[in-house]
Amino acid sequence: MNVLATALHASIPSPPVSFFDLGPFRIHIYALCILLGIVLAVWMTSSRLTARGGRSGAVLDIVLWAVPLGIVGARIYHVLTHVNDYFYPGADLLRTLYIWEGGNAIFGSLIGGALGVYIGCRQTGVRFWSFADAVAPAMLVAQATGRLGNWFNHELFGVPTTLPWGLEIESTNAAFPAGLPSGTLFTPTFLYEIIWNLIGVILILALERRFNLRWGRAFAVYIIWYGIGRSWFESIRIDPSEMFLGVRSNIWASWLAIVVGIVILIIQSKRHTGLELSVYQAGREEPRPALNSSGSTSSTVGTGGDASNSSDSKTKATATTGRTVFRKPNKPVS
Numbered sequence: 001m002n003v004l005a006t007a008l009h010a011s012i013p014s015p016p017v018s019f020f021d022l023g024p025f026r027i028h029i030y031a032l033c034i035l036l037g038i039v040l041a042v043w044m045t046s047s048r049l050t051a052r053g054g055r056s057g058a059v060l061d062i063v064l065w066a067v068p069l070g071i072v073g074a075r076i077y078h079v080l081t082h083v084n085d086y087f088y089p090g091a092d093l094l095r096t097l098y099i100w101e102g103g104n105a106i107f108g109s110l111i112g113g114a115l116g117v118y119i120g121c122r123q124t125g126v127r128f129w130s131f132a133d134a135v136a137p138a139m140l141v142a143q144a145t146g147r148l149g150n151w152f153n154h155e156l157f158g159v160p161t162t163l164p165w166g167l168e169i170e171s172t173n174a175a176f177p178a179g180l181p182s183g184t185l186f187t188p189t190f191l192y193e194i195i196w197n198l199i200g201v202i203l204i205l206a207l208e209r210r211f212n213l214r215w216g217r218a219f220a221v222y223i224i225w226y227g228i229g230r231s232w233f234e235s236i237r238i239d240p241s242e243m244f245l246g247v248r249s250n251i252w253a254s255w256l257a258i259v260v261g262i263v264i265l266i267i268q269s270k271r272h273t274g275l276e277l278s279v280y281q282a283g284r285e286e287p288r289p290a291l292n293s294s295g296s297t298s299s300t301v302g303t304g305g306d307a308s309n310s311s312d313s314k315t316k317a318t319a320t321t322g323r324t325v326f327r328k329p330n331k332p333v334s
Contacts (some may be wrong), residue, residue, distance in 0.1 A: 010164035010165070011164065011165065011166045011167065011168050011185050012165055012166065012167045012168065012188055012191070013168045014151065014154045014167065014168050014169060014170070015029070015151065015152045015154075017029070017152075018030065018152045018153055018154070029149065029152040030149035030150070030152055030153050031149070032149075033145055033146055033147075033148045033149035033152065034104070034145075034146050034149060036145050037141070037142035037143065037144075037145035037146045038063075038067060038142060040138070040141050040142060040145060041135065041138040041139060041141055041142035042059060042060070042063050042138075044137065044138035044141060045059050045131075045134050045135045045138045046059040046060070048134040048135075048137075048138070049126070049130070049131065049134040049279060052130070052134065052276075052279050053278060053279050053280075054126060054130075054134075054279045054280075055124075058124045058126050059131075059134075061120055061123065061124045062116075062117055062120030062121060062124060062126065062131060063120070064120065065116035065117070065119045065120040065123075066113045066116035066117045066120060067113070067116070068116065069112040069113060069115050069116035069119075070109040070110075070112045070113030070116060071104065071109065071112070072112050073108040073109055073110075073111045073112020073113065073115070074104035074105050074106065074108040074109035074112065075096070075097070075104055075105075075108070076108055076112075077105035077107055077108020077109075077111070078104060078105040078108060079096050080242075081105065081241055081242045081249045081250065082240065082241065082242065083242065084240065085240070104146075105250070106143055106146075106226075106230075107250065107253040107254075107257070110223075110257075117131055117132070117135075121281075125280050125281050126279055126280060126281070127278075127279055127280060127281055129214075129215050129216035129219070129268070130214070130276065130279035130280075131279075132216055132218075132219035133213065133214055133215075133216060133217070133218040133219055134279075135219070136204055136218040136219045136221065136222035137200070137201045137204045137205060137218075137222070139222060139226075140197040140198070140200045140201045140204075140222065140225075140226065141197070141198075141201060143193070143197050143226070144193070144194040144197040144198055147190040147191075147193050147194050147197075148190070148194070150190045151188075151190045151191075154169055154170070154173055154175075155175060155239065156189060156190065156237060156239055157169055157175070157186040157187060157188065157189060157190070157237070157238070157239075158186055158187025158188070158189040158192075158233075158236040158237050158238065159186065159187050159236050159237075159238055160177075160180065160184050160185065160186055160187075161185055161186060161187045162185065163185070163187075165188060165191070166185025166186060166187070166188070167185060167186045167187065167188040167190075167191075168183075168185060169184075169186050171183075175238070175239055177238060186238075187236055189233050189236065189237055192233060193229065193230070193233050196229040196233075197226070197229075200222065200225040200226065200229075203221070203225065204218055204221055204222060204225075207221060212275065214272070214275070214276035215268045215271070215272040215276055216264050216268045217264070217265055217268055217269065219261075219264065220261040220262070220264040220265040220268070221261070221265070222261075223257045223258070223260060223261040223264075224257070224258050224261035224262060224265070226254075226257065227254040227255065227256075227257035227258035227261065228254075228258060230250065230253075230254040230257075231251050231254035231255060231258075234248050234250045234251045234254060235248075235251060
């Protein structure tokens with residue numbers, strides 16, 4: 001009993017509330033965490049894409065497609081991988097739409113969000129892979145913030161543990177395993193994933209300083225990193241999930257993400273060996289003021305390709321911080 005009391009004293013308590021009422025409206029903290037993650041991701045992506053030559057409002061134009069389709073994809077994926085929670089005799093099928101109760105699968109959001117990004121990029125002229133690279137670390141920030149929502153919802157915790165940072169879960173929780181005594185502590189998978197994701201942000205930003213992580217390579221690192229971590233987190237979670245060949249469906253999805261990331265990294269490294277001169281598709285670049293060789297401003301238009309493969313022999317690309325400046329070579333003195 002003394003050991004249990006000591007463990008509880010050092011443990012992580014679950015939040016006492018998961019929502020609050022604002023007049024006639026009930027505000028779920030899980031939803032606020034998701035919204036905060038979206039806001040942080042949009043801000044970070046916009047800063048990164050603008051620094052690389054993109055129009056300041058381009059990200060918002062793309063997000064208007066990516067966020068709704070990402071939420072729809074996240075919910076569909078969750079419901080399909082937890083069919084027993086929503087489809088049974090007498091079930092209220094409207095609960096499949098109750099996203100504020102939790103259950104928004106990140107892998108589903110990646111699929112739906114990617115479709116939204118593709119549509120948004122087609123409309124704005126931004127390259128799909130340029131946007132994907134800009135959003136890569138921002139996605140990890142959003143996912144880390146969203147995991148706080150799982151903490152407030154008292155959900156998606158891991159196996160029982162005696163570690164001092166074990167998570168307290170009330171025995172009345174529907175997900176509390178039968179047969180375990182009240183006061184049992186559980187692995188705080190939400191915290192582990194938050195830490196893993198934030199380390200991933202630092203890793204991507206550090207690798208970008210050392211290597212040419214453009215043309216989808218930063219995004220590849222992101223899904224490889226996330227897939228590795230998620231495959232472990234899933235292996236210690238105890239919430240019910242669809243199984244395939246004795247393995248949780250999300251572990252299969254994590255392994256697939258790792259494979260896809262490796263394939264993207266290999267293919268894009270072979271296809272694009274030079275610098276990314278513009279974040280816009282060929283022919284849809286937006287003029288931006290830049291300094292020419294005389295020091296005055298001129299209009300900058302990217303070629304849309306690799307620096308090493310530029311077809312314009314009369315211009316040379318000089319990479320600068322956040323923007324590419326094009327200068328005409330000096331004419332020889334005759």
